Amino acid sequence: MEIPYRELYKKAILIRFFENRLLELFSEGKLFGTTHTYVGQEAVAISSISHLKKEDVVFSNHRCHGHYLAKENDPKSLLAEIMGKNSGACGGRGGSQHISRNNFFSNGIQGGILPNALGMAFAEKFRRSPNIVVVFIGDGTLGEGSTYESMNLASLWKVPLLIVLENNQYAQTTSVNDNLAGEIIDRAKSFGIKSNEVKTNDVSELYPLFGRIINNMRQDGEPFFQLVNTYRINAHSKGDDFRDKKEIDFWKKKDPLIYFKNFLSEQEINKISKDVMKNLKEIEKETKDTQIKFK
Ligand SMILES: Cc1ncc(C[n+]2csc(CCOP(=O)(O)OP(=O)(O)O)c2C)c(N)n1
Numbered sequence: 001m002e003i004p005y006r007e008l009y010k011k012a013i014l015i016r017f018f019e020n021r022l023l024e025l026f027s028e029g030k031l032f033g034t035t036h037t038y039v040g041q042e043a044v045a046i047s048s049i050s051h052l053k054k055e056d057v058v059f060s061n062h063r064c065h066g067h068y069l070a071k072e073n074d075p076k077s078l079l080a081e082i083m084g085k086n087s088g089a090c091g092g093r094g095g096s097q098h099i100s101r102n103n104f105f106s107n108g109i110q111g112g113i114l115p116n117a118l119g120m121a122f123a124e125k126f127r128r129s130p131n132i133v134v135v136f137i138g139d140g141t142l143g144e145g146s147t148y149e150s151m152n153l154a155s156l157w158k159v160p161l162l163i164v165l166e167n168n169q170y171a172q173t174t175s176v177n178d179n180l181a182g183e184i185i186d187r188a189k190s191f192g193i194k195s196n197e198v199k200t201n202d203v204s205e206l207y208p209l210f211g212r213i214i215n216n217m218r219q220d221g222e223p224f225f226q227l228v229n230t231y232r233i234n235a236h237s238k239g240d241d242f243r244d245k246k247e248i249d250f251w252k253k254k255d256p257l258i259y260f261k262n263f264l265s266e267q268e269i270n271k272i273s274k275d276v277m278k279n280l281k282e283i284e285k286e287t288k289d290t291q292i293k294f295k
Protein backbone atom coordinates (compact mmCIF):
# COMPACT_ATOMS: atom_id res chain seq x y z
CA MET A 1 0.00 0.00 0.00
CA GLU A 2 1.40 3.36 -1.03
CA ILE A 3 1.67 5.77 1.90
CA PRO A 4 0.98 9.47 1.17
CA TYR A 5 3.65 10.77 3.55
CA ARG A 6 3.45 14.41 2.42
CA GLU A 7 -0.32 14.57 2.97
CA LEU A 8 -0.03 12.76 6.28
CA TYR A 9 2.76 15.04 7.48
CA LYS A 10 0.74 18.09 6.48
CA LYS A 11 -2.08 16.91 8.73
CA ALA A 12 0.22 15.87 11.56
CA ILE A 13 2.02 19.20 11.70
CA LEU A 14 -1.26 21.06 11.39
CA ILE A 15 -2.56 19.28 14.48
CA ARG A 16 0.72 19.86 16.35
CA PHE A 17 0.92 23.59 15.58
CA PHE A 18 -2.79 24.13 16.17
CA GLU A 19 -2.77 22.45 19.57
CA ASN A 20 0.39 24.10 20.86
CA ARG A 21 -0.86 27.52 19.73
CA LEU A 22 -4.12 26.94 21.62
CA LEU A 23 -2.16 26.53 24.85
CA GLU A 24 -0.36 29.81 24.16
CA LEU A 25 -3.66 31.55 23.45
CA PHE A 26 -5.00 30.34 26.80
CA SER A 27 -1.96 31.65 28.64
CA GLU A 28 -2.29 34.97 26.79
CA GLY A 29 -5.88 35.18 28.08
CA LYS A 30 -7.31 35.01 24.54
CA LEU A 31 -9.23 31.77 25.15
CA PHE A 32 -11.51 30.67 27.98
CA GLY A 33 -12.86 27.37 29.28
CA THR A 34 -10.59 24.40 28.78
CA THR A 35 -8.93 22.29 26.12
CA HIS A 36 -7.37 18.85 25.78
CA THR A 37 -4.55 18.76 23.26
CA TYR A 38 -3.79 15.79 21.01
CA VAL A 39 -0.01 16.32 20.94
CA GLY A 40 1.83 12.99 20.73
CA GLN A 41 -1.13 11.00 19.40
CA GLU A 42 -1.32 12.56 15.90
CA ALA A 43 -0.31 9.34 14.10
CA VAL A 44 -3.49 7.56 15.24
CA ALA A 45 -5.97 10.12 13.88
CA ILE A 46 -4.22 10.74 10.56
CA SER A 47 -3.48 7.06 9.86
CA SER A 48 -7.07 5.98 10.44
CA ILE A 49 -9.23 8.91 9.31
CA SER A 50 -7.28 9.38 6.07
CA HIS A 51 -8.81 6.11 4.81
CA LEU A 52 -12.38 7.28 5.30
CA LYS A 53 -14.81 8.56 2.69
CA LYS A 54 -16.97 11.57 3.36
CA GLU A 55 -20.01 9.34 3.92
CA ASP A 56 -18.27 7.54 6.81
CA VAL A 57 -18.93 8.80 10.31
CA VAL A 58 -16.47 9.76 13.05
CA PHE A 59 -17.29 10.03 16.75
CA SER A 60 -14.77 11.55 19.09
CA ASN A 61 -14.36 12.60 22.68
CA HIS A 62 -13.07 15.51 24.77
CA ARG A 63 -9.65 15.21 23.03
CA CYS A 64 -11.20 15.71 19.61
CA HIS A 65 -9.24 18.43 17.77
CA GLY A 66 -6.83 15.98 16.13
CA HIS A 67 -9.68 13.81 14.89
CA TYR A 68 -11.59 16.85 13.63
CA LEU A 69 -8.58 18.30 11.79
CA ALA A 70 -7.71 14.91 10.29
CA LYS A 71 -11.26 14.56 8.99
CA GLU A 72 -12.30 18.08 8.02
CA ASN A 73 -8.83 19.55 7.37
CA ASP A 74 -10.33 22.93 8.28
CA PRO A 75 -8.53 24.66 11.17
CA LYS A 76 -10.42 27.90 10.54
CA SER A 77 -13.77 26.40 11.51
CA LEU A 78 -12.25 24.78 14.61
CA LEU A 79 -10.44 27.86 15.89
CA ALA A 80 -13.57 29.97 15.32
CA GLU A 81 -15.60 27.34 17.19
CA ILE A 82 -13.22 27.39 20.16
CA MET A 83 -13.29 31.20 20.13
CA GLY A 84 -17.10 31.13 20.16
CA LYS A 85 -17.44 32.88 16.81
CA ASN A 86 -20.50 32.48 14.60
CA SER A 87 -18.27 31.16 11.82
CA GLY A 88 -17.25 28.18 13.98
CA ALA A 89 -17.86 24.56 13.01
CA CYS A 90 -21.22 24.65 14.79
CA GLY A 91 -21.80 28.36 15.20
CA GLY A 92 -19.52 28.77 18.20
CA ARG A 93 -21.98 27.00 20.48
CA GLY A 94 -20.11 23.73 21.01
CA GLY A 95 -16.63 24.95 21.83
CA SER A 96 -13.62 22.68 22.13
CA GLN A 97 -15.37 19.42 23.00
CA HIS A 98 -18.83 19.44 21.48
CA ILE A 99 -18.58 19.54 17.75
CA SER A 100 -21.08 18.44 15.17
CA ARG A 101 -20.29 19.05 11.54
CA ASN A 102 -20.80 16.96 8.43
CA ASN A 103 -20.27 13.40 9.69
CA PHE A 104 -18.17 14.38 12.69
CA PHE A 105 -19.52 14.32 16.24
CA SER A 106 -17.71 14.79 19.52
CA ASN A 107 -18.83 14.87 23.12
CA GLY A 108 -16.97 15.37 26.38
CA ILE A 109 -18.95 12.87 28.44
CA GLN A 110 -16.71 9.83 28.63
CA GLY A 111 -18.41 6.78 27.17
CA GLY A 112 -21.41 8.89 26.18
CA ILE A 113 -20.51 8.78 22.51
CA LEU A 114 -20.30 4.99 22.27
CA PRO A 115 -24.05 4.28 22.29
CA ASN A 116 -24.47 7.06 19.71
CA ALA A 117 -21.78 5.58 17.50
CA LEU A 118 -23.34 2.14 17.90
CA GLY A 119 -26.76 3.49 16.86
CA MET A 120 -25.25 5.20 13.83
CA ALA A 121 -23.45 1.99 12.83
CA PHE A 122 -26.74 0.13 13.18
CA ALA A 123 -28.38 2.72 10.92
CA GLU A 124 -25.69 2.18 8.28
CA LYS A 125 -26.30 -1.56 8.41
CA PHE A 126 -30.07 -1.06 8.28
CA ARG A 127 -29.68 1.09 5.16
CA ARG A 128 -27.36 -1.55 3.67
CA SER A 129 -24.78 1.19 3.06
CA PRO A 130 -21.05 0.44 2.67
CA ASN A 131 -20.22 3.17 5.20
CA ILE A 132 -18.48 2.58 8.47
CA VAL A 133 -18.50 4.39 11.79
CA VAL A 134 -15.32 5.04 13.75
CA VAL A 135 -15.34 5.93 17.43
CA PHE A 136 -12.26 7.07 19.34
CA ILE A 137 -12.08 6.42 23.06
CA GLY A 138 -9.39 6.64 25.74
CA ASP A 139 -8.20 4.09 28.29
CA GLY A 140 -10.07 6.01 31.01
CA THR A 141 -13.34 5.30 29.20
CA LEU A 142 -13.01 1.62 30.09
CA GLY A 143 -14.42 2.66 33.47
CA GLU A 144 -17.80 3.43 31.89
CA GLY A 145 -20.53 0.77 31.69
CA SER A 146 -21.83 2.14 28.38
CA THR A 147 -18.52 1.08 26.78
CA TYR A 148 -19.27 -2.58 27.52
CA GLU A 149 -22.98 -2.31 26.69
CA SER A 150 -22.03 -0.85 23.31
CA MET A 151 -19.39 -3.53 22.62
CA ASN A 152 -21.93 -6.22 23.50
CA LEU A 153 -24.55 -4.90 21.07
CA ALA A 154 -22.00 -4.09 18.35
CA SER A 155 -20.96 -7.74 18.39
CA LEU A 156 -24.48 -9.13 18.68
CA TRP A 157 -25.86 -6.96 15.89
CA LYS A 158 -22.71 -7.25 13.73
CA VAL A 159 -22.54 -3.55 12.88
CA PRO A 160 -19.68 -1.74 11.06
CA LEU A 161 -18.27 0.00 14.13
CA LEU A 162 -14.52 0.51 14.43
CA ILE A 163 -13.59 1.23 18.03
CA VAL A 164 -10.15 2.83 18.25
CA LEU A 165 -8.87 2.84 21.80
CA GLU A 166 -6.01 5.29 22.19
CA ASN A 167 -4.22 4.13 25.30
CA ASN A 168 -2.14 7.19 26.11
CA GLN A 169 -1.33 5.61 29.49
CA TYR A 170 -3.29 8.09 31.62
CA ALA A 171 -6.85 9.07 32.44
CA GLN A 172 -6.35 12.68 33.46
CA THR A 173 -3.67 12.10 36.14
CA THR A 174 -4.31 8.40 36.86
CA SER A 175 -1.94 5.90 35.29
CA VAL A 176 -3.45 2.81 33.63
CA ASN A 177 -1.28 0.78 36.01
CA ASP A 178 -3.27 2.11 38.99
CA ASN A 179 -6.61 1.88 37.24
CA LEU A 180 -7.04 -1.15 35.00
CA ALA A 181 -6.87 -4.83 35.89
CA GLY A 182 -6.19 -7.41 33.18
CA GLU A 183 -5.58 -6.72 29.52
CA ILE A 184 -7.48 -4.07 27.57
CA ILE A 185 -7.66 -6.22 24.44
CA ASP A 186 -9.31 -9.07 26.38
CA ARG A 187 -12.28 -6.83 27.10
CA ALA A 188 -13.10 -6.61 23.37
CA LYS A 189 -12.27 -10.27 22.79
CA SER A 190 -14.68 -11.35 25.50
CA PHE A 191 -17.52 -9.90 23.44
CA GLY A 192 -16.32 -11.81 20.38
CA ILE A 193 -15.16 -8.64 18.60
CA LYS A 194 -12.22 -9.03 16.22
CA SER A 195 -9.39 -7.07 17.74
CA ASN A 196 -5.77 -6.10 17.42
CA GLU A 197 -3.15 -4.32 19.54
CA VAL A 198 -0.14 -2.26 18.50
CA LYS A 199 2.34 -0.06 20.32
CA THR A 200 3.64 2.49 17.87
CA ASN A 201 3.52 6.12 16.76
CA ASP A 202 4.94 5.31 13.33
CA VAL A 203 2.61 6.19 10.43
CA SER A 204 4.42 3.69 8.21
CA GLU A 205 2.94 0.96 10.44
CA LEU A 206 -0.35 2.57 11.40
CA TYR A 207 -1.50 3.80 7.99
CA PRO A 208 -1.40 0.40 6.23
CA LEU A 209 -2.84 -1.27 9.34
CA PHE A 210 -5.91 0.96 9.38
CA GLY A 211 -6.19 0.64 5.60
CA ARG A 212 -6.52 -3.13 5.93
CA ILE A 213 -8.97 -2.94 8.82
CA ILE A 214 -11.23 -0.43 7.08
CA ASN A 215 -11.16 -2.34 3.78
CA ASN A 216 -12.11 -5.55 5.55
CA MET A 217 -14.90 -3.82 7.44
CA ARG A 218 -16.38 -2.54 4.19
CA GLN A 219 -16.52 -6.18 3.02
CA ASP A 220 -17.78 -7.92 6.14
CA GLY A 221 -19.65 -5.05 7.86
CA GLU A 222 -18.57 -6.29 11.27
CA PRO A 223 -17.18 -4.45 14.29
CA PHE A 224 -13.46 -4.21 15.00
CA PHE A 225 -11.51 -3.09 18.06
CA GLN A 226 -8.07 -1.55 17.51
CA LEU A 227 -5.97 -0.79 20.56
CA VAL A 228 -3.11 1.64 19.96
CA ASN A 229 -0.67 2.10 22.81
CA THR A 230 0.65 5.62 22.48
CA TYR A 231 1.35 8.60 24.73
CA ARG A 232 0.10 12.12 25.26
CA ILE A 233 3.08 14.46 25.34
CA ASN A 234 1.25 17.49 26.73
CA ALA A 235 -0.65 17.75 30.00
CA HIS A 236 -4.19 16.31 30.23
CA SER A 237 -5.66 19.76 29.68
CA LYS A 238 -3.50 22.79 30.47
CA GLY A 239 -1.31 22.61 33.56
CA ASP A 240 -2.43 19.42 35.30
CA ASP A 241 0.63 17.27 34.85
CA PHE A 242 2.17 15.13 37.59
CA ARG A 243 3.99 12.63 35.37
CA ASP A 244 7.63 11.73 35.72
CA LYS A 245 9.74 13.96 33.46
CA LYS A 246 11.93 10.97 32.56
CA GLU A 247 8.88 9.13 31.28
CA ILE A 248 7.79 12.10 29.16
CA ASP A 249 11.32 12.44 27.76
CA PHE A 250 11.35 8.73 26.87
CA TRP A 251 8.16 9.13 24.84
CA LYS A 252 9.33 12.37 23.25
CA LYS A 253 11.93 10.22 21.49
CA LYS A 254 8.98 8.32 19.98
CA ASP A 255 7.19 11.48 18.88
CA PRO A 256 5.08 10.62 15.81
CA LEU A 257 6.57 13.55 13.89
CA ILE A 258 10.09 12.10 14.18
CA TYR A 259 9.19 9.06 12.06
CA PHE A 260 8.48 11.26 9.04
CA LYS A 261 12.22 11.97 8.83
CA ASN A 262 12.61 8.43 7.49
CA PHE A 263 10.37 9.20 4.52
CA LEU A 264 10.59 12.92 3.74
CA SER A 265 13.61 15.12 3.15
CA GLU A 266 14.49 17.88 5.61
CA GLN A 267 13.62 20.44 2.91
CA GLU A 268 10.20 18.90 2.36
CA ILE A 269 9.50 18.82 6.09
CA ASN A 270 10.59 22.44 6.51
CA LYS A 271 8.58 23.65 3.53
CA ILE A 272 5.37 21.91 4.63
CA SER A 273 5.82 23.11 8.22
CA LYS A 274 6.42 26.69 7.09
CA ASP A 275 3.36 26.73 4.82
CA VAL A 276 1.11 25.24 7.50
CA MET A 277 2.33 27.74 10.10
CA LYS A 278 1.83 30.68 7.73
CA ASN A 279 -1.72 29.59 6.99
CA LEU A 280 -2.48 29.14 10.70
CA LYS A 281 -1.20 32.64 11.51
CA GLU A 282 -3.49 34.15 8.86
CA ILE A 283 -6.44 32.15 10.15
CA GLU A 284 -5.76 33.26 13.72
CA LYS A 285 -5.60 36.92 12.79
CA GLU A 286 -8.77 36.74 10.73
CA THR A 287 -10.65 34.84 13.43
CA LYS A 288 -9.56 37.13 16.27
CA ASP A 289 -10.76 40.14 14.26
CA THR A 290 -14.22 38.65 13.67
CA GLN A 291 -16.91 40.19 15.86
CA ILE A 292 -19.35 37.85 17.60
CA LYS A 293 -22.97 38.56 16.63
CA PHE A 294 -25.45 37.71 19.37
CA LYS A 295 -28.75 36.57 17.92
C1 LIG B 1 -18.51 10.56 32.51
C2 LIG B 1 -17.31 11.45 32.72
N1 LIG B 1 -16.62 11.39 33.87
C3 LIG B 1 -15.55 12.20 34.10
C4 LIG B 1 -15.17 13.10 33.13
C5 LIG B 1 -13.99 14.04 33.37
N2 LIG B 1 -12.88 13.64 32.53
C6 LIG B 1 -12.63 14.28 31.37
S1 LIG B 1 -11.38 13.58 30.52
C7 LIG B 1 -11.11 12.44 31.72
C8 LIG B 1 -10.03 11.40 31.56
C9 LIG B 1 -10.20 10.68 30.26
O1 LIG B 1 -9.24 9.70 30.11
P1 LIG B 1 -9.19 8.83 28.82
O2 LIG B 1 -10.52 8.27 28.48
O3 LIG B 1 -8.08 7.87 28.99
O4 LIG B 1 -8.85 9.88 27.67
P2 LIG B 1 -7.59 10.83 27.56
O5 LIG B 1 -7.91 12.08 28.33
O6 LIG B 1 -6.43 10.10 28.10
O7 LIG B 1 -7.48 11.13 26.11
C10 LIG B 1 -12.01 12.61 32.77
C11 LIG B 1 -12.03 11.78 33.98
C12 LIG B 1 -15.93 13.14 31.93
N3 LIG B 1 -15.61 13.95 30.94
N4 LIG B 1 -16.98 12.29 31.75
